[in-house]
Structure formats: structure tokens, C-alpha cells
Amino acid sequence: MHPLGKLALAAREHAYAPFSKFRVGAALEDDAGGVHTGCNVENASYGLTICAERVAVVKAISEGVRQFRRIAVAADADRLTPPCGACRQILWEFCGDIEVILVNPRGDTETMRMKDLFPRPFDAHSL
Ligand code: THU
Numbered sequence: 001m002h003p004l005g006k007l008a009l010a011a012r013e014h015a016y017a018p019f020s021k022f023r024v025g026a027a028l029e030d031d032a033g034g035v036h037t038g039c040n041v042e043n044a045s046y047g048l049t050i051c052a053e054r055v056a057v058v059k060a061i062s063e064g065v066r067q068f069r070r071i072a073v074a075a076d077a078d079r080l081t082p083p084c085g086a087c088r089q090i091l092w093e094f095c096g097d098i099e100v101i102l103v104n105p106r107g108d109t110e111t112m113r114m115k116d117l118f119p120r121p122f123d124a125h126s127l
Pocket of ligand 1: 053
């Protein structure tokens, strides 16, 4: 398995998902090779839940990191789980056309690019 996928699977172990029981982990690699991990953090109000991908992005941004290469996303399901719509917007805005590596606990892997997951975006160029 891709090493970043292994880190995403490990990050998934920290998920706070008592409501959905659906644990997700993400591992975001920056241009210098540093890795920023995240997991989903749910909330009793449901709507305040934050996805693993966005946790990884905001952790990196808040530490001054601005350039990224790829992100791996790992969920509990056998079916590979791509980023939700909100995460696609955030990933596009902060990371651009990075590689997205989906993995599951069985070791299945699929790689795609953000431009294919998020065609015709609304972003800073739109303003
Ligand atoms: N979730 C993520 O963390 N990332 C995704 O891309 C899809 C959904 C989380 C949010 C929620 O805690 C749980 O998965 C079920 O939707």
C-alpha cells in the first residue's frame, strides 16, 4: 500500500465518530514531504461535524504550510470513500489539483486527481 495510505488508515484510529460509527482518516503530504493527518470529529449537533480531510488541511494551513502534493483518504468501508462536496471545495482552494489516493482497510487503492473530482470549480478566480 502507498505509505500515505497507511498513515491515513492510522489517523482513522483517532476518529471521533460515536454517531455515524464511520471512521475516516486523511494524510496530506506537503511539498517538503511533511505529512499532516486528520480524522473526522463528530458533534452531537451533527451539523458541526468536521471531516478528516478538512481537519488535515486546517492543521497544515494553521502551521504555515501552503504547498501540497497529495492526500490519502481511508474510511472503514470496503467501498473506497472519496471526499465529500465540502471537502472538495476546501481541498481545491488550498491544495489545487493534487493527487487523491483512496484506500480501505483491505488495502484496495485508487488514485485520482482533484481536477477530475471537482470540475468547473468556484474559486478565487471566480471573484
Ligand atoms: N466523512 C469524512 O470524514 N470525510 C468524507 O469525505 C466523507 C464523510 C465523515 C463525516 C462523518 O463523521 C462520517 O464520515 C459520516 O458521514
